[in-house]
Each structure stands twice: as C-alpha cells, then as structure tokens.
Amino acid sequence: MEMINVILQGVLLGGLYALFAAGLSLMFGVMRFINIAHGDFIVVAAYLMLVAVLFLGLNPIIGILLVVVLMAAVGYAGQRILLNRVLDDDILPPVLVTFGLSIIIQNSLLETFSADSQRVPASGFDTASLSLSGDLAVGLLPLAMFLAAIGVIGVLQFVFYNTALGRLLRATSDDPEIVPLMGANNGHVFALATAIASGVVAIAGTMLAMKTNFDPTIGPSRLLFAFEAVIIGGMGNIWGTLAGGIILGVAQAIGAQIDAGYQILAGHLAFLAVLIVRPSGLFAKAKG
Amino acid sequence: MDVLRLDAVSKKYGALTVTDGVSLSVPEGQALGIIGPNGAGKSTLFNLIGGTTTVSSGRIFFNEADITGFSAAERCNAGIARSFQIPHPFVGLTVYENLLVAEAFGIGGKPADGEGCREILHQTGLLSKANTPAGKLSLLERKRLELARALATRPRLLLLDEIAGGLTDGECKLLVELIKRIHASGVSIIWIEHIVHALTAVAERLVVIDYGRVIADGDPAEVINEPVVKEIYLGIDVDDEAA
Numbered sequence: 001m002e003m004i005n006v007i008l009q010g011v012l013l014g015g016l017y018a019l020f021a022a023g024l025s026l027m028f029g030v031m032r033f034i035n036i037a038h039g040d041f042i043v044v045a046a047y048l049m050l051v052a053v054l055f056l057g058l059n060p061i062i063g064i065l066l067v068v069v070l071m072a073a074v075g076y077a078g079q080r081i082l083l084n085r086v087l088d089d090d091i092l093p094p095v096l097v098t099f100g101l102s103i104i105i106q107n108s109l110l111e112t113f114s115a116d117s118q119r120v121p122a123s124g125f126d127t128a129s130l131s132l133s134g135d136l137a138v139g140l141l142p143l144a145m146f147l148a149a150i151g152v153i154g155v156l157q158f159v160f161y162n163t164a165l166g167r168l169l170r171a172t173s174d175d176p177e178i179v180p181l182m183g184a185n186n187g188h189v190f191a192l193a194t195a196i197a198s199g200v201v202a203i204a205g206t207m208l209a210m211k212t213n214f215d216p217t218i219g220p221s222r223l224l225f226a227f228e229a230v231i232i233g234g235m236g237n238i239w240g241t242l243a244g245g246i247i248l249g250v251a252q253a254i255g256a257q258i259d260a261g262y263q264i265l266a267g268h269l270a271f272l273a274v275l276i277v278r279p280s281g282l283f284a285k286a287k288g
Numbered sequence: 289m290d291v292l293r294l295d296a297v298s299k300k301y302g303a304l305t306v307t308d309g310v311s312l313s314v315p316e317g318q319a320l321g322i323i324g325p326n327g328a329g330k331s332t333l334f335n336l337i338g339g340t341t342t343v344s345s346g347r348i349f350f351n352e353a354d355i356t357g358f359s360a361a362e363r364c365n366a367g368i369a370r371s372f373q374i375p376h377p378f379v380g381l382t383v384y385e386n387l388l389v390a391e392a393f394g395i396g397g398k399p400a401d402g403e404g405c406r407e408i409l410h411q412t413g414l415l416s417k418a419n420t421p422a423g424k425l426s427l428l429e430r431k432r433l434e435l436a437r438a439l440a441t442r443p444r445l446l447l448l449d450e451i452a453g454g455l456t457d458g459e460c461k462l463l464v465e466l467i468k469r470i471h472a473s474g475v476s477i478i479w480i481e482h483i484v485h486a487l488t489a490v491a492e493r494l495v496v497i498d499y500g501r502v503i504a505d506g507d508p509a510e511v512i513n514e515p516v517v518k519e520i521y522l523g524i525d526v527d528d529e530a531a
Binding site for chain 2: 180
C-alpha cells in the first residue's frame, strides 16, 4: 500500500513536470528555439500569482486566469520585439540571449521579492485531500495539477491537429522559409507559438506557487526537469511529454521514499537510463 | 493593365551582378515563358518577384501598385504565388493540410472551408493522395502538390519554376493541359522552363535571359529562331537531353 501511494504521488507530480515541459517542447518544435530562461519564466508566473493572490487579494482561480493572459501577452510581445531578432539557422544566439534573460529575471526577482522562500495560500485547497480507500488519499491540489496537465495537453493536441492555427504551426515547424510564401507572417507565427507556450508556463507556474515553496533561484532546476520530461517522452510527441513527466515524477517519488536526499538523483538516473536504452525518447515519432 | 511590371530591376551579390537592369511588362492574363542557360539568373528573377530576395535597385509593380518593399507574405496576400524547382512541401502535414495552410493565409485570408482545396486536388490529380503525408509523395506528386498549394492561395499571378523538369512525356502532356486550364481561368502565368516544347504549348510570349539580362522578347516561334537565341540555347538543350 505504501508503494502504491508513492507511485500515485509520483504520477500526480509528473503532471506538473509535463506542464513545465509542454511550453519548452512547443517552442522548440515550432521554431527550434531553446529557451534557457524557461524555468525562470515559470518562477515569474509563480511570483505574479503571489502578487495577484496575496497583494491584490484575488481569488486563486481569477489569479491563474490573469497570470495566463498576462504571460501570453508578454510572451507574444517579447518574441516579436526581442527573440525574433536572434532566430536564425544558428541555434546559439537564442541560447545566449535567453541565458542572459535568465540571469536578469533571477536578479530582478531577488531585488523585488528578496531571497525569502514564498508560497501562495490556496485557502485550504492545497491541503485538502480525497480519500480513495483505506489509508490511500490524494491531495486535491496535486490531482488538479494532473488534470490540468491532461487538459492542457489535450487542448494543445486538438489545436495542433484540428485548427488552421495548428496547421500553420506544424507547417512552420516543417519549413519556416516556405510559410511566408503561403501568405503568413513568420514573425507573427513565432510570436503566437511563444504566446501559447507562455500561457502554458503560466499555468505551470501558478500551480507550482500553490503546491510548494519557491524563491528566485529555483528556475534552472525546473528547466532541467522540463528538458528531462521532453527527452524521456521523445521530441515532437506531446502525449509522450506527459508520459515523460510521469516517469520523472514517479522516479523522484520512489527516490524520496528511499531517502529524502535521493529524490532529484533518482529522477536524473531514470533520465540517464532512458538515454542509454532509447536515446531518441520512449515515444519519439518516426520521421516521415 | 499590366499584372506585373519590372522597372530596371538589378540584383548584385558583391561584385557579381545576377540580375542586370531587367525591365519587363506582363499584361494581365498573359502566359509568359522564360528560357535561358543555367545560371542566367532566371530563378533569381522569381526570388525578386516573389519577395524571398530583395532588389539591389529598380522597382517592382504588381497591378500597378509598387510592391518593391513588400515581404514575401505580403506579396502572397497581394496575389503572387510560386512553385519551386525543388518541391518544398510541408512534409509532416497531409496533402490536404498543405493546401489548407495555403488557402487560409493566401489572398483575402478567408478561413479555409476546404471546398476550394478539394477542387484543386481534383484538378491536379491528387485527390486520392489527400490524406497522405506530403513526405511520402513521389517526385511527380510533390511537383503537383507544389502547383496545387500555389493555386490554393488563389493567385492572380502564378510563377512556375521548371515544373516540367524530370517528368515523362505523358506526365508532361498532362501538366501542360493543367497549366492551360489554369491560364484559361484568368490567372496570369510566368513559367521558367528548359523543356521548350512544353513551354511553347502554353506561352503566348517568350523572353530569353542570359547573364541576368533580357536578350530576346516576343512571339515564341520568332524568338526561338533568332540567331542569338539558337547560339546560346542549343548548347543547353544538348546538356538537358544528356541529363
């Protein structure tokens, strides 16, 4: 029973990791853009949630919606104003620019909010739980995170394969140089991709803010988890990313069960094991 | 009215002049053929018209409006579509989806209803391949998709870059019929082609380009027989037969 509980908690945690990973995967998929500041964007969303709920006194649900809209808008503008300028065949300039952004964001947060660890109170929702059977129970918040992950990934999948916007994003992923000849503006398409990714990041960050303590420096390790989830699941497969997040979450939960200090290490070991067995990821799409 | 007018258009890469002061007027509804040796600057001319390359000097007018500063996307929206010599389909999308992308963002940007796309698939003989990923198509099918996708943007001017190259005689004949039908529907066409008999079956006017300059321009039968054209073009024809 203890083991089932551990695995269940790990699966639910995996939902959060999948949310971390979805935005990263989307930006890489559409424009081969590696966002080193991805983890810091998640932390920014967490702090925005803190401002919305603690300082402005908003209901957490309203807070999430507000942060999602704000992050998506900033993502769109940031892509058009800054990041589009460094997008080219060379993969290095975006890495350097977002590395710089990462440092700027961490220090700005440190300056504004201090190094104190914070948490957003969710009026009891964060500690409430649902009893399943006997001594098995799941927290409502982790459950909500997991359902949010499935919902977000389901919506992304639907948008990608059933809407004009999704076709445009996939076409851009295939051949960004031809898309303008079909009458679509690349700068706008890239910015839309970043806006969607930022919206997903906002959901991930606001969930994180309610679930656990955070401070300005935790971004890079969230980035690492996101990368690991994407690579375990296989590039270009969004449901694979969910599976990757779950595998990472379960490995971490089992590691933590053995010894609290092994949590992160166990996740990395699972990641390495996948890299050795299937370097292209467990659910990598065969190239057409 | 001229659908396209080039006014002393030049393109230089450093000391190399690829397009050298080309002036050309294409009346609305015309089917214009362009021939010339390899490296004469024909494809560069299409890049300049389509907006994937910017001019070094000169102006480009489309329906009498100056489009010299337009991006490739804006030119597509204005009504210029292009098929590439080497097909560039969106390989991860199905044939039908390839067309939907073009239809949704082409002229007017009306939401794709798919009706027009189905008609184009039928016209271009791709209907049975509608749900095949474009990456799995043969060369001939990719060339047809290239044309179909250009048509899906609802162009007023269609730029065809060596679309008949690599086809068998039978396939070439079908393609010529298709291009004739497109032309008859009111679309102006500029077609670069080495396969002269295919080109002259459609073109009402022939332009010869060499070293980035227009060296002959007029009725296809007359242009072909000009000594200067025979001189530079016969060599190429021989090369092409060998290839």
